[in-house]
Amino acid sequence: MSFPADLDVRGRPVLVCGAGASALVPVRNLLDASAAVTVFGPDPVASIVDLAGRRQLTLNRRAVQPSDIAEASLVVPATGDPGRDAEIVELARQTHAVCVLPAATSAVAPQPRSGSVILVGGGPGDPGLMTLAGLEAVRGADVIVCDRLAPLSILQHAKASAEIIDVAKIPRGAHTSQDRINAILVEHAHAGRTVVRLKGGDSFVFGRGGEEWQACASEGIAVTVIPGVTSATAAPALAGIPLTHRQWTQGFTVISGHVPPGHAGSSLDWVALARTNTTLVIMMGVATLPAITHELIRCGLAGSTAAVTIADAGMPTQRTVAGNLADIAEQTLRAQISPPAITIIGAVAAFRPLDPASATDER
Numbered sequence: 001m002s003f004p005a006d007l008d009v010r011g012r013p014v015l016v017c018g019a020g021a022s023a024l025v026p027v028r029n030l031l032d033a034s035a036a037v038t039v040f041g042p043d044p045v046a047s048i049v050d051l052a053g054r055r056q057l058t059l060n061r062r063a064v065q066p067s068d069i070a071e072a073s074l075v076v077p078a079t080g081d082p083g084r085d086a087e088i089v090e091l092a093r094q095t096h097a098v099c100v101l102p103a104a105t106s107a108v109a110p111q112p113r114s115g116s117v118i119l120v121g122g123g124p125g126d127p128g129l130m131t132l133a134g135l136e137a138v139r140g141a142d143v144i145v146c147d148r149l150a151p152l153s154i155l156q157h158a159k160a161s162a163e164i165i166d167v168a169k170i171p172r173g174a175h176t177s178q179d180r181i182n183a184i185l186v187e188h189a190h191a192g193r194t195v196v197r198l199k200g201g202d203s204f205v206f207g208r209g210g211e212e213w214q215a216c217a218s219e220g221i222a223v224t225v226i227p228g229v230t231s232a233t234a235a236p237a238l239a240g241i242p243l244t245h246r247q248w249t250q251g252f253t254v255i256s257g258h259v260p261p262g263h264a265g266s267s268l269d270w271v272a273l274a275r276t277n278t279t280l281v282i283m284m285g286v287a288t289l290p291a292i293t294h295e296l297i298r299c300g301l302a303g304s305t306a307a308v309t310i311a312d313a314g315m316p317t318q319r320t321v322a323g324n325l326a327d328i329a330e331q332t333l334r335a336q337i338s339p340p341a342i343t344i345i346g347a348v349a350a351f352r353p354l355d356p357a358s359a360t361d362e363r
Contacts (some may be wrong), residue, residue: 001180005172006020007073007074007098008073009030009033009034009035009073010033010034010035011034011035011036011265012035012036012073012074013035013036013038013071013072013073014030014035014036014037014038014072014073014074014075015038015039015040015064015068015069015072015074015075015076016030016037016038016039016040016076016078016082017040017041017063017064017075017076017077017078017079017085017088018039018040018041018077018078018079018085019039019040019041019042019043019044019045019061020041020043020045020078020079020080020166021043021045021080021164021165021166022078022079022080022164022351023039023041023045023048023078023079023080024045024047024048024146024152024155024164024166025078025152025153025155025156026076026078026100026150027039027048027051027078027109027152028151028152028153028155029153029156029333030076031051031056031057031307031316032153032315032316033133034316035074035144037056037057037058038057038058038060038068038072039052039057039058039059039060039061040059040060040062040064040068041059041061041062041063041079042061042062042063042065044059044061045166046148046166046167046168046169046170046174046175046176047146047147047148047152047168049168049170049174050148050168050170051148053170053316053339053360054089055339056271056317059318060287064088064091066091066094066095066178067284067296069092069097070095070097071096071165072097073098074097074098074099074100075088075092075097075098075099075100076099076100077089077099077100078285079289082102084093085102086102089101089102094336096264099100103160105289113118114192114222115188115189115191115193115194115195115221116188116189116194116195116221116222116223116224117185117189117195117196117197117216117221117222117223117224118137118141118194118195118196118197118223118224118225118226119203119209119212119213119224119225119226120134120137120196120197120198120199120203120228121134121199121200121201121202121203121204121207121209121222121226121227121228121229121230122134122149122150122151122154122198122199122200122201122228123151123200123201123228123229123231123234123314124201124229124230124231124234124235124238124314125149125150125151125200125231125312125313125314125340126151126190126314126315127151127153127154129151129229129314130151130154130229130233131226131227131228132226132266133226133230134198134226134239135154135157137196137224137226138155138157138158138198139155139157139158139159140159140194141158141159141162141194142159142161142162142163142188142193142194142195142196143162143163143165143188143193143194143195143196144158144162144164144165144196144198144347145165145167145181145184145185145188145195145197145198145237146164146165146166146167146168146196146198147167147168147169147198147199147200148166148168148169148170148199148200149199149200149201149340150198150199151200154198159335163188167180167181167184170347178208178211181197181212182211182215182216183214183215185197185212185215185216185221185246186215186216186219186221189192189216189219189221190219190221196256197209197212197267199228200228200231201228201230201231201232202227202228202229202230203225203227203228203236204225204227204249205232205254206256206283206284207223213225222224231283231306231313231314231340231342232254232281232283232342234313234314235310235314235342236281236301236310236311236342236344236348238247238310238313238314238318239308239310239313239318239320239352240351241308241344241348241349241351242348242351243279243281243344243348244279244348245348245351246345248264248346248347248351249277249278249279249346249347249348250278251278251279252278252279252281252346253276253278253279253280253281254275254281254283255268255273255280255281255282255283255357256282256283256284256285257282257283257284257285257286257288257289257292258284258285258288259288259341260291260295261291261292261295262289262291262295270295270296270299271299271300272300273296273299273301274296274300274301275299275300275301278346279344279345279346279347279348279349280296280344280346281342281343281347282342282343282344282345284339285342285343286332286337286338286339286341289309289328289329289332290329290330290333292329293307293325293326293328293329293345296325296345296346297325297326301325302323302325303324303326304323304324304325304326305324305325305345305346305347306324306325306345306346306347306348306349306350307323307324307325307328307345307348307349308320308321308322308323308328308337308343308344309321309328309331309337309341309342309343309344310341310342310347311337311338311341312340312341313340313342319335319337321335321337322349325345326344
């Protein structure tokens with residue numbers, strides 16, 4: 001007989017047994033609860049590898065052993081294999097460890113129907129910032145194809161029978177090609193399933209949602225788009241920075257820093273950007289930030305222009321590094337900021353709500 005109870009796991013060692021897609025929900029929930037998470041699994045999905053690389057958890061690429069359980073405050077079976085999860089529960093019982101009991105699942109006979117794809121923008125990572133429409137799509141999905149920056153804890157609302165597919169793209173690391181992601185969407189939709197493509201931010205703001213729509217449309221697959229809160233606007237707001245302020249700037253410009261100035265793949269007019277007098281929001285620019293700031297200064301933007309870098313916006317690990325255009329790249333490197341992060345350049349980056357200079361003009 002089990003006894004259901006809420007546990008405060010802040011700072012406590014929690015052991016997650018399993019590193020596949022089935023472990024994404026418990027891992028994300030435990031990290032959100034500030035637990036000290038250790039994951040065991042021989043074949044980790046890219047999103048868990050990414051979290052380990054960002055030092056948010058400890059990853060052991062092997063199956064859990066009895067000796068691993070001794071110091072854990074809580075054991076969480078999450079292998080995706082009911083038989084193996086049951087073995088872990090028994091192992092925890094034998095070692096007198098507190099263990100989460102896996103939820104029972106029941107088979108549902110599939111019904112013939114036409115498949116479809118729903119492109120869902122999940123927001124900046126905090127599940128509370130995901131739209132209700134996006135949540136309902138997750139609840140009804142047969143297959144969920146998710147990114148590392150999606151609000152992974154929202155997957156706890158998926159049907160027990162839903163298949164979770166991790167297609168994380170780690171910067172300069174493991175990734176699933178866009179062609180393969182497109183193929184996955186098409187394959188499952190053609191099999192009559194409702195497929196949710198869940199990613200962070202908004203699918204149409206540097207999210208390749210347009211490419212995925214094209215791939216599905218070319219195969220005659222119905223596509224629905226559910227917009228998300230883009231991190232381009234959410235991250236500054238969560239850090240207390242208004243992208244526009246009628247005393248300082250009348251607009252903002254969002255750009256990708258995926259490739260540096262001068263790269264053959266760059267189509268940006270850096271001279272125009274330096275002169276536009278709007279707030280600059282640089283996404284995917286951690287690695288290229290030194291080149292970007294150098295180019296903006298070369299093109300005439302003052303090195304004293306305020307700047308901030310915001311990492312892990314909306315997550316418990318959110319951090320903000322402040323500086324100016326001349327030193328923000330160095331400050332970001334010194335703080336060991338890694339993606340996901342965005343950089344804000346412009347007068348509003350110096351915004352402080354109690355600063356008299358920030359007072360609203362009531363005229």
